[in-house]
Amino acid sequence: MRNLEKEQRLGRNGIENLCIKPTFNYCTGEVQFTFFKLPKCLIDDACFWGLSIDAKLLYAIFLDRVSLSIKNGWVDENGRVFIIL
Numbered sequence: 001m002r003n004l005e006k007e008q009r010l011g012r013n014g015i016e017n018l019c020i021k022p023t024f025n026y027c028t029g030e031v032q033f034t035f036f037k038l039p040k041c042l043i044d045d046a047c048f049w050g051l052s053i054d055a056k057l058l059y060a061i062f063l064d065r066v067s068l069s070i071k072n073g074w075v076d077e078n079g080r081v082f083i084i085l
Contacts (some may be wrong), residue, residue, distance in 0.1 A: 010011055035062060036057070036064050037063060037064065038057075038060040039063075042056045042059065043056075062083065065083040065084070065085060069084070070082075
């Protein structure tokens, strides 16, 4: 009987008021939730196993910057892409 009273006091499943309720939605909007793309081959292929995680992350950052530069048209007359860091 005491457990039932406690459950009714706390909510329908007994833990409603005990859970932490987030006040911010992290998965909405491009500005709030951005990410870097890391090619899967850098993880899976044996030829890249010797690369450090830092090197793989740096590659992902440069890849992101190159795509932004292409989007903005920062390409010279020879087709070389410029990036700004």
